[in-house]
Amino acid sequence: MLAEDRPGRSFSEYNCFACHHDLADEQWRQKLPAGGRTPGTPAWGTWYYPAALALAHVGGKADLRNLEERVSALRTEMNHLGGDPARVAGAAQQVSLALGKWLQTLPEETRSYNAAKVKALIEGIRAKEAPGLAEGWDGAAQRYLALQPLRLTLQGLDPARTEPTLDAEVKSLFQSLQFSPGYDSPRKFDPALPFGNR
Numbered sequence: 775m776l777a778e779d780r781p782g783r784s785f786s787e788y789n790c791f792a793c794h795h796d797l798a799d800e801q802w803r804q805k806l807p808a809g810g811r812t813p814g815t816p817a818w819g820t821w822y823y824p825a826a827l828a829l830a831h832v833g834g835k836a837d838l839r840n841l842e843e844r845v846s847a848l849r850t851e852m853n854h855l856g857g858d859p860a861r862v863a864g865a866a867q868q869v870s871l872a873l874g875k876w877l878q879t880l881p882e883e884t885r886s887y888n889a890a891k892v893k894a895l896i897e898g899i900r901a902k903e904a905p906g907l908a909e910g911w912d913g914a915a916q917r918y919l920a921l922q923p924l925r926l927t928l929q930g931l932d933p934a935r936t937e938p939t940l941d942a943e944v945k946s947l948f949q950s951l952q953f954s955p956g957y958d959s960p961r962k963f964d965p966a967l968p969f970g971n972r
């Protein structure tokens with residue numbers, strides 16, 4: 775039974791470019807998937823959660839320390855396309871509760887942001903997923919969408935500060951995400967390559 779046939783589940787929850795990609799042999803796609811996912815099935819949630827997990831990891835609040843475990847449990851359920859909808863719903867509820875508590879604290883948390891805190895968030899995003907190890911195009915796009923506004927915020931808070939390595943990484947990452955002319959999906963994108971070599 776396909777994911778589209780199960781109530782409450784849709785292919786929109788999965789990595790679009792697991793299917794929509796060039797048919798040429800791409801070695802990085804041949805690696806066995808992590809997290810108990812069956813080879814040949816798309817990865818779940820690569821668009822929605824990577825940056826949130828990295829930011830929560832940096833935040834260090836007690837109620838967020840188990841967010842990664844909750845997301846991991848949900849990922850395990852979602853990686854089985856024919857899985858039990860009730861188990862998926864239960865795991866999703868646990869993630870929702872943790873994220874809901876976090877959202878309540880964010881206004882107060884962000885008021886205390888200074889250059890040092892923003893720098894820590896940037897390093898957290900960079901450390902959570904080392905350059906070249908993004909899980910596909912979606913994960914790399916989330917990395918860019920997290921780093922670029924944080925980089926600009928850091929420049930605004932501390933105009934005299936220079937971050938040439940970060941600037942080069944963000945620029946290279948943006949270039950690596952571009953679609954080739956005439957294509958509506960990534961072509962020759964390889965998350966195993968350093969950003970500057972893609």
